[in-house]
Amino acid sequence: MLNKDEPWYLSCKMCHKKVKVIEEAAACTNCNIDNVAYEMRYRLRLEVCGAEQRARVILFETDKYLLDCNVQEYVQSTSIKKEECHNYCKLVLSKDKQFNFLVRVDLTNSNPRRLNC
C-alpha cells in the first residue's frame, strides 16, 4: 500500500481527474475550467505481487468496499488520532492480504499500461 496515509484525492466532478485547489477555487486542467465543482474520491495505490512479478495498480473508489464507509466519513474519522481510528486500522490491516482482481483489458485504449478494473 503506497499511500495509506492519504488514500483519497480531490477530483473534478465532471471528468474525475485530479483538481488543483487554490484558496476556494478548484482548477481542472483537463476540462480547462478554473472554478469547477469537485469532490473527494478514494484512490488507493498498491503494489501487488504474484509469483515473481510485481505491478503497481491504482484503485479508484474501491476503498468503500474494503472499509464500508464513504470517503467523507473516512477522512473525517481519520483527521484526529488516526492510529486509533477503526477505519484506518482496517485499511492498514488489509495490507498483505490476498485479493483477487478482476481486470478488464481495454485493447482500444491508447495507454497500454492502463487497465480498467
Ligand SMILES: [Zn+2]
Ligand atoms: Zn475536469
